Amino acid sequence: MSKSKICFPDACCTLGISGKKQERFVKMARALANPIRFEILKFLVTHPGCINVNLVKYLPIAQATVSQHLKVLLEAGWITGDISGRATNYCLNAKNINWFKSTAEEIF
Amino acid sequence: MSKSKICFPDACCTLGISGKKQERFVKMARALANPIRFEILKFLVTHPGCINVNLVKYLPIAQATVSQHLKVLLEAGWITGDISGRATNYCLNAKNINWFKSTAEEIF
DNA sequence: TTAAATCATCGTAAAAATACGATGAAAGGA
DNA sequence: TCCTTTCATCGTATTTTTACGATGATTTAA
Numbered sequence: 485m486s487k488s489k490i491c492f493p494d495a496c497c498t499l500g501i502s503g504k505k506q507e508r509f510v511k512m513a514r515a516l517a518n519p520i521r522f523e524i525l526k527f528l529v530t531h532p533g534c535i536n537v538n539l540v541k542y543l544p545i546a547q548a549t550v551s552q553h554l555k556v557l558l559e560a561g562w563i564t565g566d567i568s569g570r571a572t573n574y575c576l577n578a579k580n581i582n583w584f585k586s587t588a589e590e591i592f
Numbered sequence: 593m594s595k596s597k598i599c600f601p602d603a604c605c606t607l608g609i610s611g612k613k614q615e616r617f618v619k620m621a622r623a624l625a626n627p628i629r630f631e632i633l634k635f636l637v638t639h640p641g642c643i644n645v646n647l648v649k650y651l652p653i654a655q656a657t658v659s660q661h662l663k664v665l666l667e668a669g670w671i672t673g674d675i676s677g678r679a680t681n682y683c684l685n686a687k688n689i690n691w692f693k694s695t696a697e698e699i700f
Numbered sequence: 701t702t703a704a705a706t707c708a709t710c711g712t713a714a715a716a717a718t719a720c721g722a723t724g725a726a727a728g729g730a
Numbered sequence: 731t732c733c734t735t736t737c738a739t740c741g742t743a744t745t746t747t748t749a750c751g752a753t754g755a756t757t758t759a760a
Contacts, residue, residue, distance in 0.1 A: 506630065514625035518718085522618050526609070529700070536737055549719050551738055556717095569737045570727040581700050589697055592637070592689050626748085628744040644707055657749050659708055664747095676707045 501591055508561070509591075512584050515560030520545060521553050525562060528576050535571040609699055616669070617699075620626060620692050623668030629661050633670060636684050643679040 490578045501509065515521060520543060527542060528534065536554065554574060557563045561580035566573045609617065623629060628651060635650060636642065642691045644662065648655045662682060665671045669688035 501634070507627075510625060510627055510630050513621050513630075517618060517622035517625040519618055520718090522614065524623075525700075537735085545718090546720055547737075548721075548739080552718080557737085567737095572737070576700070585696050585700065586676075588693050592632075592684070592693065623701080628748090645705085653748090654750055655707075656751075660748080663708085675707095680707070 501587065509584065509587050512560045512562065512580070515556050515562055516562070518553070518556075520549075521557055521562075524550075524553060524557065525576065528563065528574060532575050533573040535573060537571070539574075599634065602676065609695065613695070617692065617695050618667045620688070623664050623670055626661070626664075628657075629665055629670075630666065632658075632661060635685065636682060640683050641681040644682060645679070662690075 516525075524539060525541065527539065531538060536547065536550055539550050539554075543550060554563070554565065558565055561577055564575050564577050566575075596600050624633075631651065632647060635647065639646060644658055645656065649661075651658060660670070662673065666673055669685055672683050672685050674683075
């Protein structure tokens with residue numbers, strides 16, 4: 485193994501989170517930890533079902549980069565993406581967002 | 593300006609978070625978004641006031657790296673560090689943690 | 701005084717994240 | 731059919747993050 489790779493310590497067993505649940509939580513936090521992606525989430529609150537192009541017009545970045553950010557949010561579970569014709573409608577994933585909030589509440 | 597730097601879009605004004613508050617929230621999320629740092633926070637729940645050396649023994653990384661992670665957590669507001677002799681006692685910063693939780697609650 | 705313990709910081713290397721333009725696929729309109 | 735719209739993905743460049751060893755400062759113990 486090379487010397488620099490993100491290290492994953494064995495889970496501390498003293499709290500109500502570890503393993504897959506902890507990974508899921510950290511992954512959601514990571515997706516949240518970027519100004520553009522945070523802005524996308526905010527935009528989706530008021531523009532549910534909006535498409536890629538809407539975000540490209542709103543944000544100061546290229547279309548390819550918006551797609552990339554949407555992918556990160558999708559894979560972390562913050563949003564859903566439903567293909568409809570040639571567009572894709574993005575929405576907040578309320579279920580996962582609630583899970584994130586209640587998990588944060590329960591951890592600390 | 594070079595082409596690749598993290599972009600900060602103008603704040604979307606439709607939600608109860610923007611500007612400094614939003615920056616603070618994203619910064620805390622960023623600090624949270626690393627498995628080692630998450631483990632440090634968990635460790636601090638059960639070992640309040642612990643010192644750098646305790647964490648070095650617990651975690652699979654070098655002392656310098658632990659220091660670096662503690663600095664990130666400090667600057668994001670997740671923890672406090674009180675110098676006592678040659679050691680530094682680290683604790684969770686309950687006030688800021690509560691702020692993070694309630695802000696998450698209020699945003700979405 | 702000397703040695704050990706504790707820790708932050710520096711310099712650096714490797715990996716991951718962020719951004720872009722180009723491209724091609726798929727769907728819909730002219 | 732042909733053109734436009736929409737979008738994901740590829741390759742690539744740059745920046746940021748993550749990690750290490752070395753070093754020196756500071757405090758305590760012997």
